[in-house]
Amino acid sequence: xxxALHRGTATGQVQLRxxxxxxxxxAGHIPWSAIHAHFAQFPGALREWYERTHRRAIELNQREIxxxxxxxxxxxxxx
Numbered sequence: 472x473x474x475a476l477h478r479g480t481a482t483g484q485v486q487l488r489x490x491x492x493x494x495x496x497x498a499g500h501i502p503w504s505a506i507h508a509h510f511a512q513f514p515g516a517l518r519e520w521y522e523r524t525h526r527r528a529i530e531l532n533q534r535e536i537x538x539x540x541x542x543x544x545x546x547x548x549x550x
Contacts, residue, residue, distance in 0.1 A: 472506055472521075474528055485535055487528040 474487045477500065488500035503525055510521045 472501070472509075474524070475500075482539075484539060486532040489525075 472489055473492055475490045476485055477488045478485050489503060489506060490500055491498060510518050512518075513521065
């Protein structure tokens, strides 16, 4: 499993999404709920790394949304 950048065409949103290694770029993302049990079988330190990485990806995705909205509002105020 790895994190990949996904860009939404409608909004321009960029987010990190989990993908299966070797599945190719068009295979689609895998929701955390579908892979969490897989990572739960890993040894402690490795499992914790994936869980920390997932939490950080969520934080970064949220910060991207906030930054994009701030930019949109700034553009609307300054024609």
